[in-house]
Every structure is written in structure tokens, then in C-alpha cells.
Amino acid sequence: MxxxxxxxxxxxxxxxxFREGFLDSQFSQLHQLQDESNPEFVVEVVSLFFEDSERLxxxxxxxxxxxxxxxxKIDAHVHQLKGSSSSIGAQRVKDSCISFRNSCEAQNxxxxxxxxxxxxxxxxxxxxKLEALFQLEKRIVAAGGSINMxxxxx
Amino acid sequence: MDAASGVSSxxxxxEEPHVLAVDDNLIDRKLVEKLLRxxxxxxxxxxxxxxxxxxxxxxxxxxxxxxxxxxSKVNLIITDYCMPGMTGYELLKxxxxxSNMKDVPVVIVSSxxxxxxxxxxxxxxxxxxxxxxxxxxxxxxxxxxxxxxxG
Numbered sequence: 001m002x003x004x005x006x007x008x009x010x011x012x013x014x015x016x017x018f019r020e021g022f023l024d025s026q027f028s029q030l031h032q033l034q035d036e037s038n039p040e041f042v043v044e045v046v047s048l049f050f051e052d053s054e055r056l057x058x059x060x061x062x063x064x065x066x067x068x069x070x071x072x073k074i075d076a077h078v079h080q081l082k083g084s085s086s087s088i089g090a091q092r093v094k095d096s097c098i099s100f101r102n103s104c105e106a107q108n109x110x111x112x113x114x115x116x117x118x119x120x121x122x123x124x125x126x127x128x129k130l131e132a133l134f135q136l137e138k139r140i141v142a143a144g145g146s147i148n149m150x151x152x153x154x
Numbered sequence: 155m156d157a158a159s160g161v162s163s164x165x166x167x168x169e170e171p172h173v174l175a176v177d178d179n180l181i182d183r184k185l186v187e188k189l190l191r192x193x194x195x196x197x198x199x200x201x202x203x204x205x206x207x208x209x210x211x212x213x214x215x216x217x218x219x220x221x222x223x224x225x226s227k228v229n230l231i232i233t234d235y236c237m238p239g240m241t242g243y244e245l246l247k248x249x250x251x252x253s254n255m256k257d258v259p260v261v262i263v264s265s266x267x268x269x270x271x272x273x274x275x276x277x278x279x280x281x282x283x284x285x286x287x288x289x290x291x292x293x294x295x296x297x298x299x300x301x302x303x304x305g
Binding site (some may be wrong): 029083087 | 179180182188286290
């Protein structure tokens, strides 16, 4: 696939992610922070998000597996995940965290388990999509092209 | 020191204000650091209130010192509200209680828009309350406020 085609695919794919609510404007803000002094900034932050989220999801699974569920602890973890997902623009993950916190408040274990499933699902979706996006970007750059996300998104 | 060099040293500080950013979330710390650095600020980050107080020389116990280099250089403190252990509000109180740090503006940030929380912080002397995640326009606002503080 030649560069222009790849660039078009990239932009269409990104547009779809915004349209379908996977990403929100904070994702564009992340790109605005990236510059020549740190051209890998977005990838770095998103990688941190992946690590952080996986750790939190594991902690949530363990916490819900306990005989006496500590809802405060669970709420604290979900709050963290909500914060991180909001900070990178992962809208659907953030929204699933909001529902999760409601189940925590209601001290509803069943509800929490369902919410955790939902959060896991949304997380895996955005992870796959962002990884695909970054892969495509790499190929474009390797082929001598460039992505001007900021200009396009605005 | 004559008037001319006095003015330029204030401008020097304002060209590159030193900000202490406190947040328990690693991603948020990274973001706020980049945002501030891109806006010509010097940045120090701390992952919790205790570390922030230690940096400012308000740590307490045998770490406490009345003269602290770090404290005199910090022009602005931005702290998250929800943090385990010491909240941003508790950190704000400690800063306002200290004789040498009480005049440094403290901005509280939060992902949640809770009016009682906001009022509580403002009453305790917070300069501003802002919603996370911060944007360039927020930092611009802060820098304008900072200029007014010194001016």
C-alpha cells in the first residue's frame, strides 16, 4: 500500500474511533503535547496507560474474589482507572468506570462483577485499536510519510 | 541592586516559573509535567502530599528545616484533590499554615466537579480550582494569575 493510501486509512480509522466514542477530545490534546523534543510522547503515555490498566484490572479481579469484598478498595482502584482513561481520552473505558463506581457505592458484588467484565472488554477493544493505529503510523513514517494529527483533528 | 535589575529578575522568574505538581496518578503526573514544560515552566513532580511537603522543607520530624532552597524557588503548587493518605485539601492547609510557604499560590485540580469541595478549597486559600485533565488554556490562565500575584 502506498503512503497516501496508508495516510488516508489512518485518518479514516482515527475518525471512526472518535465517531464511535472510543476516543474523545482529550486524545487530541495528547497529540498537541507531543513535539520534536519528545516525538514518542503519545506512544509513551498510552503504553503507561496499558500497563497501569492491566495492573488495576488484575487488582480488581482479586479484590472481587475475596470472601469479604472491600468496596472502598475497589472504588479506589476504579477511581484510578477512571482518571487514567479520562486523561488519555479513552472515553468508553472511562464511562464503564463511572457505572462501576455506582455498583461500588451500592455495595453490589454482582453488579461489580458485571461492571468489571464491561471494563475489561472496553479496555481490550481500545488497546487493540490503538495498537493498530500506532502500527499503521509506524509504517507510514517508515515509508517516508507523516501524520499531522493535530491539524486534521482540529 | 538597582531598580532595573530588580524588575528583570522578576521577569526572569515569570519567564520560567517553577511549579511543584502533586498527583498520585503516574499518567496525570506525566501529562501535567509535559503541559507545564511546553509552557516554559520548570517542573518538579511529587507523587503524594508527604513527598511534596518534604520537598518544600515542611516535612516535619528531623527533616524539617526552616531554610530550604527548594521552597524559595517554587512559584506555584498544583495539587490533585483526591489522593490516598493526605488529600490535596490537607496539603493546602499545611502549606497555608507554614510561615514561609503560605503566600505561594496553590491550585487544586480534580476530575470531579463538586461545589462543596471547590468552596472548601477556596475558603482555605486555594488560588483556583480546576478540572482535570488540564489543557493549555488552563495553564495560560494560571500564568496570568501568577503575574497578577507578583504584580
